[in-house]
Amino acid sequence: MCLIPVHNNMNLAIIGTGYVGLTTGTCFAEVGHNVVCVDNNQAKVEALREGRVPIYEPDLEEMILSNVSAGRLSFTTELAKAVKTCDIIFIAVPTPPHEDGSVDLSYIESVSHEIADVITPEMGYRVIVDKSTVPVSTGSKVYQVIARYAKGNVDVDVVSNPEFLREGSAVSDLMNPDRVVIGADSQRAMDLMKRVYQPFNAPIVEVDLHSAELIKHAANSFLALKISYINAVSAVCEKAGADVELVAQGIGMDKRISRHFLNAGLGYGGSCFPKDVKGFINVADQLGAPMTILKEVENINEQQLERFLKRLRKKLWVLRKKRIAVWGLAFKQNTDDVRESVAIKLIKRLCDEGACVTAYDPKAAQTGAAALAGYDVTIADDMYECTRDAEILIVATEWKQFAMANLVKVREMMRLPIIFDGRNLLHGENALHAGFEYHSIGRKTLRPQ
Ligand code: UGA
Numbered sequence: 093m094c095l096i097p098v099h100n101n102m103n104l105a106i107i108g109t110g111y112v113g114l115t116t117g118t119c120f121a122e123v124g125h126n127v128v129c130v131d132n133n134q135a136k137v138e139a140l141r142e143g144r145v146p147i148y149e150p151d152l153e154e155m156i157l158s159n160v161s162a163g164r165l166s167f168t169t170e171l172a173k174a175v176k177t178c179d180i181i182f183i184a185v186p187t188p189p190h191e192d193g194s195v196d197l198s199y200i201e202s203v204s205h206e207i208a209d210v211i212t213p214e215m216g217y218r219v220i221v222d223k224s225t226v227p228v229s230t231g232s233k234v235y236q237v238i239a240r241y242a243k244g245n246v247d248v249d250v251v252s253n254p255e256f257l258r259e260g261s262a263v264s265d266l267m268n269p270d271r272v273v274i275g276a277d278s279q280r281a282m283d284l285m286k287r288v289y290q291p292f293n294a295p296i297v298e299v300d301l302h303s304a305e306l307i308k309h310a311a312n313s314f315l316a317l318k319i320s321y322i323n324a325v326s327a328v329c330e331k332a333g334a335d336v337e338l339v340a341q342g343i344g345m346d347k348r349i350s351r352h353f354l355n356a357g358l359g360y361g362g363s364c365f366p367k368d369v370k371g372f373i374n375v376a377d378q379l380g381a382p383m384t385i386l387k388e389v390e391n392i393n394e395q396q397l398e399r400f401l402k403r404l405r406k407k408l409w410v411l412r413k414k415r416i417a418v419w420g421l422a423f424k425q426n427t428d429d430v431r432e433s434v435a436i437k438l439i440k441r442l443c444d445e446g447a448c449v450t451a452y453d454p455k456a457a458q459t460g461a462a463a464l465a466g467y468d469v470t471i472a473d474d475m476y477e478c479t480r481d482a483e484i485l486i487v488a489t490e491w492k493q494f495a496m497a498n499l500v501k502v503r504e505m506m507r508l509p510i511i512f513d514g515r516n517l518l519h520g521e522n523a524l525h526a527g528f529e530y531h532s533i534g535r536k537t538l539r540p541q
Contacts, residue, residue: 100287101125105174105181107203109136109167111147111262111363111429112223112255113184118155119266121165123291128174129167140167148428148455151263171203172210175218180284181207182253183234184223193370194378195227204234208241217247219281223255225312225368227375228305231275249281252301254308259362260426269294275304309375312368313386318353319360320392326356326534327399336534337516356533358438358488358514359396361423363431366393396533397434400514401441403531407510408484412446415507417482419475420489420515421453421460428455430463435488438514443467452478454491476505483508490515499526509540 101124106117109131121127131137136146143160145153159165168174175181185199200222211218220238222231235250242248252275257265272289276282277300286296299307326336336356344351360366369386376383408414423433430436435451442449450470453460461471472478475493479485479502487494495517503509503526511523513532520538523530530538 102180102284102288103178104128104288105130105178106223107131107171107174107181107183108185108199108224109133109140109146110184110186111149111259112257113182114140114145114147114156115149115152115257115262115266116182116184116223116255118152118159118165119263120288121159121162122155122267125164125288127159127165128178129165130169130171130174131167132169132171134169137167137169149259149262150426155263171206175207175210176215179217180219180221180288182221182223187224187226187367187371189367189370192374194374195367195371197226197230197233200224200226200230200234201237204237205241208238211238211242211246211248213244213246215246217249217280219249219251219284221251221253221285222305223253225254225308225364225371226252226305227309227371228302228379230305231301249276249278250301251276251281251285252304252308253285254304254311256308256311259429260424267292271295271297273297273299273304273307275299275301275307277301309368309372312364313372313383313389315353316360316365316369316393317385317389319355319357319365320389322354322356323359323396323533324392327395329534333536334534335536339534355490356516357396357490358400358434358533359393361432361434361437363423363429366390366432397437397441400438400512400533404484404486404512407512407531410445411442414447414484415482416442416447416449417479417485417506418442418449418451419453419478419485419487419494420491421451421463421471422456422489422491425489425491426455428453428459430456430459433460433463433489434514436460436463438486438488439464439469440467443469450478450480450482453489454493456489476501479505482506484510484512487511487513487515487517490517494518499523499528503527 103126105128106113107130109129117127117129188196190196231250231252272294274285329336340354343349373386420435452472452475457471509528511528511530516532520530524538
């Protein structure tokens with residue numbers, strides 16, 4: 093990390109202490125800005141003040157504690173005070189999907205309204221920044237709400253500054269960004285925003301408001317497309333007897349393609365890709381420029397789980413009463429987040445077919461149990477114990493510790509020696525040496541002689 097010390101530290105408000113708001117606010121404080129994080133959930137604010145962090149994210153808790161004690165980071169429910177004292181106000185509230193895939197912007201609208209209620213011409217210039225993932229042209233609507241409802245002629249610019257952090261590596265993504273995208277239609281706002289990011293020493297992409305909003309939807313959809321592309325290739329590999337890992341390596345070494353996000357598996361999940369692909373499809377439809385390619389991205393993602401279940405049934409015949417161990421509940425490694433997790437979807441399907449499922453996750457036991465309420469699933473507190481008497485072990489999340497597991501010990505615990513690796517995570521040869529039949533995605537099944 094190469095940080096330039098902040099000479100002009102600024103007063104920043106972050107509205108919303110979800111994943112994006114909390115990590116962004118903390119990292120801004122870490123580089124020297126004075127940050128106040130606002131949330132209307134009193135209990136959450138009190139917990140944060142006491143140093144209790146509601147999410148698991150590597151390095152976040154330590155960073156929050158050190159910045160709070162240095163006096164650069166604070167938490168409040170008082171939006172009015174934050175708007176009064178801060179130069180820049182970041183909106184980082186949820187933008188969940190509606191049933192039809194369109195984006196629910198009611199939280200953004202309501203925060204814009206609250207800002208309008210408290211902002212006055214006497215306060216001077218303010219920049220309002222959209223951090224949440226929003227459809228193109230939301231920024232203009234935020235501006236309209238503030239201009240319409242504020243008392244008097246307030247001096248405000250609205251900026252789009254999408255985030256590209258990944259859960260599980262949010263702090264490091266924020267502290268070392270590939271690029272910072274700032275979409276502003278005024279030079280004054282752009283200059284202030286560049287001051288905020290000066291300490292991060294990252295390339296800044298200066299664009300207009302609408303282009304910045306589109307960059308976020310287009311980036312996430314493209315990454316989802318990459319994953320679906322390699323998953324579609326994995327299906328061909330299975331039929332052709334080829335190896336998708338080798339194919340990914342071969343195409344990924346072309347710099348124009350790159351190896352990142354070409355890991356075949358059970359498909360993408362999480363709070364971003366499924367929602368953002370849907371959101372982008374919806375926005376494009378509304379604009380009359382349909383992104384039909386993204387419908388196929390979604391279709392491939394769903395089929396990936398169906399194909400996996402089909403292969404499981406082929407192996408075990410009927411799933412009813414079969415003892416199945418599942419490693420992983422989180423939607424990916426290094427997080428306790430189970431939103432839209434493929435592991436959870438898989439377990440629900442197994443339960444629906446009458447299987448007896450025991451699952452283990454290093455961090456998502458609690459969140460996973462809540463997501464599986466009403467399903468008869470046992471959550472183990474040890475990854476080896478999880479496999480006791482199992483007829484099959486499924487790897488559903490790409491946690492490193494699963495890759496490092498002692499497979500001889502696992503073999504001793506299980507009733508039958510069968511692994512279905514839904515993330516191509518384990519070392520196939522090791523599984524084979526431990527006596528397993530090893531099934532994975534887009535590769536030949538390995539069977540002991
Ligand atoms: C994603 C983007 O990567 C971030 O850049 C973006 O800021 C964020 O959404 C957001 O919009 O807030 P995230 O959802 O945290 O980040 O997680 P990813 O690491 O992108 O993984 C998403 C899903 O794709 C996971 O289920 C993961 O298992 C799956 N995946 C990822 C694959 O199946 N194969 C891959 O090669 C990579």
